[in-house]
Amino acid sequence: MADRAETILEVRNLHTHFHTESGVVRALEGVDFTLNRGQVLGVVGESGCGKSVTAQCIMNMVPSRGRIVDGSVIYHQRNGQGTDAVEITALPPKSREMRRIRGNEIAMIFQEPMTSLDPLYTVGNQLLEAINLHQDVDRTEARALAVHSLDRVQLPEPERVFASYPHQLSGGQRQRVMIAIALSCNPTLLIADEPTTALDVTTQAQILSLMRDLQDETHMSIIFITHDLGVVAEMCDEVAVMYLGKVVEQTDIDTTFYSPRHPYTQALLRSIPRLDDDQDRRLEVIAGSVPDPSSIPSGCRFHPRCPDFMTGVCEHREPTLIQIDEDHQVRCHLYGETASSQP
């Protein structure tokens, strides 16, 4: 890409709450990150930290009990000469404008390929849905496009797959179909919500290499949601680390792996098992467990588990996002004497 620093998506201070019978669940409490055109951003974090909700917010598809209470998602849409900033979070979820972005500008693939396709319709039917919706083509052209996109994700016998029902395909094949549907309308941004988690290791590697090839070919931007740091190392240019509904650190891939600053990122990296390790050594773990979202710790949410906990600071004040380098943001008191001036 000519201009590497052209922003395509900005997520600012996103707060999303779910109103349930047992009270308000604050799923997102400050998600910030920026994605540049043509880049792959990894969003990592433990289960329940809000990764998938973040994806739903970007698609403006938060489940009915959830509400975006603060912050914004801004998508920079190309329009020939420059870009238009579209504030996705300001659009009504069911509006025409939003539907024109979904599937066309921003596409999404999901965690469970076994359940992402409607069992009652053929692959072709569901693929044509997307094509007919976003592209001005006649029936034969649409069909040709559909078969071509199945071919593009390296499915053998695309014609046969086109006429198949989902239950006739394997998990890996279904995920390829999902990718084909997502890419059929040439989106500029793809959100991949743990696309390989449910697949076996061999298939996982195949899907990842396919996604990498497709990214090289199309230069689309990808938000890759995962809890697998190995996948991040393989796929991503940038990494945003989330903990309990907040982005705690965002930086480029090398800095993430070689000089992470947030204690949580550091702890995550220490807990990766290594093949060259002494076999008798116990695996490193992060002390404690993820707190229940209804009983969030005061101050910094990570303080009860943090090895660098500073008594008198961390449990009282919430850290803000601190710019410690041009492309490196951390939400931690260790790096912000200035934070003491904040209320």
Place this chain on the structure above:
Amino acid sequence: MLAFIARRLVYMISTLVLISFVGFLIINLPPGSYIDVFQAQRQLQGTHTAEAELEALKRRYGLDKPVPVQYWIWVRGFVRGDFGRSFEFNREVSELIWERLGFTVAIATGSLLFIWLVAIPIGIYTATHQYKLGDNVATIVGMAGLSIPDFMLALVLMVVIQRLFGFTVGGLFSREYVDAPWSLAKVIDLVKHLWVPIVVVGTSGTAGLMRIMRGNLLDILNMQYVQAARARGLREATVVVKHAVRNAIHPLIMLLGMSLPTIISGSLIVSIVLGLPTTGPLYFNALRQQDMYLAGTFLMFLAFMLVLGNFLADILLGLIDPRIRYE
């Protein structure tokens, strides 16, 4: 699909054969032979039966022959539409049922249509507007409909209509039309009476079906393929109708199959309360009076409708769901 239908057809016929054994057994269960019972019944009514008539009956049912032969005669008659004779009415069972079948089917199909046409849209609405005002209202009304017994609702409606509009709604016709030949006025009179049992029978069914539809649809709306369809940019109505409702309708089709017997059983209690000339009260009496050929015939009919309903539901599910079709 053809192999699928053929296989279901074989199941259906073998089930019916088994049921016919049971049906025959039940007919023969009361003590004494058919002739004894018949004679006793006649005597109770104060009439005498001629020997010749008894002989004719004996021959007709093969009562002097071994039991398997009797069974065969009964089954053969059944297939030809000869269901035996009612002791109580001393008439052919087929005539008795035939007389009442028209109204029974009319009321039952009317209420089935009513149930589906009302319950499905409300079910869809409440699921897509969960915990909103409309959902809460529908839930309360539905629960009330579910908890009020249908005979109670029938009685209340009768009283209310009588008081407010000044006409009676018991039965299917006003007095002057009961024996009158068919005419436009008689049809209008029928329609005026028919809606009451349809609403009464339909209300509780509607409430139940509405809740089932709502529950299923809520489950399906959380499925990933519904989200995926939405993520493609489809209109919300398309997402709901094409991808969610069609997946949520499965258990309802099974339910529809199982409710097929009600088409001929004719909502017993409501029919008695409203004095409707349906088959329900007839069946009820046959059981009370040990009118075994009549009761056995009903039993077979109900079983047949149930098996047929399941067969049709299976085919319908096969049409809707490729996973069943390609099994």
